[in-house]
Amino acid sequence: MTAGTPEHTDTKSIGEDVTSSELLTIHSARALAGRRVVFAGHGLPTLATSLAQRTVAPEIEIVYESGVTGARPPDLPRTISDSVLVPGAASVIPMTHLFNYVLQGQRIDVGFLGAAQVDRYGSLNSTLIGDDWEHPDSRLPGSGGAIEAMAGAAEIFLVMRRHTPRTFVETLDFVTSPSPHRAAQSEVGTMPAGAGVTHVITDLGIMTRFAQDEELTLTAVHPGVDPAEVVRQTGWDLQVATDLEATHAPTPEELAVLRDDLDPTRIYLR
């Protein structure tokens, strides 16, 4: 951010006029530089991928779980199965092909996911909160296609709207989508094809990991964010990179594309 950037607060406003959603979307888009085939969940991943296409990754091809590839929707899709994605798309393939040939077929460069909880190796929980699997405190949506995205994509980017000790946890209440580190501890089943979660973009900063047994490391914080605060907001003993960087503030160009072209009615940029 520019001069006058306030300290990070827990509200949605990051700068005078940059919201947390905008910040997350812009940093997610930047992480996609040079990537080509992206499997995007709805919401911020879709926005981020569209932004990347207009900025750092013009050749990007978005693939939706509903089977749509190369969509150019006239209106922002409200879900991954919004019929607005279809007119003008490059293809709508059957769901068997999407799951068997594209995801399991290892055709995805980056899978862009969210989750309720993440652990230090990037295993994800989107199934339940509580310690009784049969009667959880909160039943969450479940895997959907997240297990298959984790197993088949070369990398997973994770976007988490709120970085807290309840979302960045030592032990997941339920391992929905296992990291390669976790999968390697089992002796049954096929090892994930890719590296698992390599980038986590949160409202506080960015964490990365690249090898199976490597932990997520804090590699950048947003301007004004104290790295010690990120460690406090993380449920495990978070490693901090020695060459920790500050992220670069959103540029006027990025904000303009995002606000004026991609989400003018503020469906996702709350």
Place this chain on the structure above:
Amino acid sequence: MTAGTPEHTDTKSIGEDVTSSELLTIHSARALAGRRVVFAGHGLPTLATSLAQRTVAPEIEIVYESGVTGARPPDLPRTISDSVLVPGAASVIPMTHLFNYVLQGQRIDVGFLGAAQVDRYGSLNSTLIGDDWEHPDSRLPGSGGAIEAMAGAAEIFLVMRRHTPRTFVETLDFVTSPSPHRAAQSEVGTMPAGAGVTHVITDLGIMTRFAQDEELTLTAVHPGVDPAEVVRQTGWDLQVATDLEATHAPTPEELAVLRDDLDPTRIYLR
């Protein structure tokens, strides 16, 4: 046939003006009475199914291995993958669906096949002639989809142009498409869903079987054919039904549909 029918000879002419091909096609069509979903190889099975649709089985739906269902070709298809089958068809489904969901999915009432050799339980050889599998005397086309038709269809009808001891054999040179009787002797794999070969239509007569361990039995001979001749032309000790019948001669109506409507240029009715 009617009065004046000559003795059966080994030439193509059966009656004064009924060829062997016509006879086989007409008896094949009659066997389809009341059947609905028929998987037809090209040639006589296609002709027979079309004839049945105009006579004894108006609700019949032909399914081709190429994925075409409910075809109404303006011209006689020359193979099962003739593009003339497509315009005006009810569907063209992907080959994965045809093999997985229709054949293996047990949606076929009758599969109509040919073969180079058949044994007493209706196992078929379409792979090779000779006793050295690696260097056969004659390499034949192979299974194609015959193994899957045998395994998935409720019944198989077999049409054999020439009934001889070299085609109706005690022991097949190669079991391409096994009868349920043969499959039951193995302990590996999925049992065929249907009864295997239930009808065999030849230039001499008709054989039937209905249960797994039942042999093909001669149940009808064409007019003028001596049942003892059929036994001599069969490579195993052929059972003859006590109530052996003579087949009814082709009617003028059947011949008219076949010759004038279905194959006016004599592509198959050689």
Place this chain on the structure above:
Amino acid sequence: MDKTMSLSEAISAHLNDGDTVALEGFGHLVPVAAAHEIIRQRFSNLTLARMSCDVIVDQLLGANCLTGLIAAFVANSSAGSLYELRRRVEHSDPEPLWFDEYSHGGMVARYQAGASKLPFQPIASYRGSDLAQKNPRIKAVGDPFGGPPIYVVPALNPDLTVIHAQRADSAGNVQAWGMLGIQTEAAFAGRRLIVTVEEIVDESIIRSDPNRTIVPSHVVDAVVEVPRGAHPHAVQGYYDRDDAFSRDWSAMARDAESVKQWLQTNIHDTADHEEFLALLGADHFDKLGIRDAYSTPVNYGGRE
């Protein structure tokens, strides 16, 4: 063979209490009217197979039609929670629910095995997932080609499958476009199959574009014309999704009593889908209109 009938006839002829019924459609072409008819006819003890849930799951639960659920995603798409479902799962309120849980890929594989009459389908995911621990029906087989054991999921063969599509002919050749979900596999996997469509059309329309057919007639037991049969979901080329309806459902269904009242007014007190739609208001679909966008015709020409 003409297989057209009314929705009421089709459901009563092909569904039985205790059946496993698949209602498939991935946020598009969802057989909502059929779900409502199941409620209207007060079926019970059903197990619902539905890969990705939505309001009809809450509605069938609220109407006490279901004792089991086979699914992979149990929220109301992006519109919020399904509170009838959460009450069942979190508190067994009013009764427990047998929940057979997979991922979307697992459900795809289950339907594929069912359609293919295979006992199971291998799947490359699940290694290290608690889902494989929680669900004893996710098993493994050895790999005779030298790899590690691989997970497999069992075939799913519903007693009845219902799908919704844009159009069919009266014999049951079904055509659909836009997002097709797992409908073809669910259709072939079903022991019986009902297809509801926006329009029954002359077979010449169907036969002018045979590659568009997603299910051939020999698989279909009943064809029912039900315009707007997928509301509040979209039908490509016919109407848009009704997000307000789905959001309002999630807000309302926090209260079990409200669900009961909604079901009484909207389902039990209406004779059919047309009456249900009438309660939405005469101009309700005006705001769900679409802009036309026709495909470029292709040439199916063959030999002259």
Place this chain on the structure above:
Amino acid sequence: MDKTMSLSEAISAHLNDGDTVALEGFGHLVPVAAAHEIIRQRFSNLTLARMSCDVIVDQLLGANCLTGLIAAFVANSSAGSLYELRRRVEHSDPEPLWFDEYSHGGMVARYQAGASKLPFQPIASYRGSDLAQKNPRIKAVGDPFGGPPIYVVPALNPDLTVIHAQRADSAGNVQAWGMLGIQTEAAFAGRRLIVTVEEIVDESIIRSDPNRTIVPSHVVDAVVEVPRGAHPHAVQGYYDRDDAFSRDWSAMARDAESVKQWLQTNIHDTADHEEFLALLGADHFDKLGIRDAYSTPVNYGGRE
């Protein structure tokens, strides 16, 4: 990304001696021009995967490009025998051929496993067939759901797959109609993929009908416009099958020397597919014309 290139460039960039190459198309949309270019560039030691054989198998054998064949039907469709192939199999003349044999269903399952990156695919046929005895790669796994052991066939992942289609855009979104064979699975199973098409069209044509796309662009390495690239096979909406050509091949190929001469004149002495076609005669395609039959457009309309 523009992936268009010449056929000569595409084959030389993506094929290597010793590769396994899949050329798929079931009596329709067969990549014949690509097979000829492989011969023209004198590749050797290839293993050909081709579910259902035809003249190009004999041609590739006659040109000594192949040491292996993976197939399920080894005749010249209904036009007779493939005598180059029979000489190899029956007499190892001029050399032995490694022949990895399946049924059509087995080949479908192998490509499906390959496209799905699974080690194998179960199949309900083969019990009691000598094919399972002859081919050691047809194996069995136990059924953890209580049935008998079930046969499985291994994944097939060709180094290069080539398919032919009616049209694509320059990015490689491929559209085809009529009989589609196993092309989509072969395309996804391939480590590299070349698509030859009758026409490269503007993306607006492709995008007016996205359900018609059989292979999305991210799977495609090269797109090549090769009109009449499937002759002597048909292309729906473009030209009819040339049965006389196929019948004449079976008659001619009884003599190995005639095959060599044919290859010299028609392939090696021609620079490309256009010159090959020119040898057929200027009016050769007149008798392979088709009658137009256009599909009824469907409405892809969505939210305004």
